[in-house]
Amino acid sequence: MLVEHEQRLLAGFWDEAREDGRGLWLRGEIPADQPGAARARRMIARGVDGLSIGFVPVVAHAHGRGRVLVEIDLLEVSIVTHPMQPLARLRQSPVGIRQSETTAFHLLQTAA
Template sequence: MLKAVTAFSLPRRGKENAGTVLIEGHASLWNVADLNGDVVAKGAFGDSLARTGPGGVRMLHQHESRAVVGVWDEMLEDDRGLFVRGRITDWSPDARYAAALARAGALDGLSIGFRAVKARRDGRLRVLTQVDLWEVSLVTFPMLPGARFGVVER
């Protein structure tokens, strides 16, 4: 299991990253039902992250596959859920739009795109015990209301 990192250093602002917006938050929370009745069990992302790392998970805007807006630099399972840290870039109009919305506080939701590998029913809930994580999107309305990110000030 991965351990949470509490201290980190941010890159210095320079020409190479002047348009980059650093973000972090929780893309999923353990044992909290989303609006669709899915619950993610602690450890559900472990195998997927061990196989692909954060580089194998896409950062999209609104789950739109053509709108890759940045990269995830860090993903780990902590005591609260799936913690993510990444960079919204300025490489496309979609990315610049997402960055502007995030800076303004108008976009702060996270939503996961995945394939359920192992799950069980618990009444009306589907408990996900192993998932193959494909993408984490920046969204206006997250299916899991507590899945949020914030902009990291440099």
């Protein structure tokens, strides 16, 4: 888990990832000892909840002015201020953000 796709700002880890009827579903945590953890927590506390993926297309087809991604290699998922896919959002767990402990959260699925 990165902050704004910055490789040097590792914020945490994805513990679980799966595809469902809506898209990609993830569960992760932000341990306090990660280089980007404090920044990620500040962003989330300010209401930033966007997610964005870094990927390499494996199989894609042209479709209108865009493309349909059939298969990708997922490289990373970042917490971002302005996600390309507006429905890719973070949903915080009831545990909440704790500054000195691991922050656990679930992520809302991206649109299919």
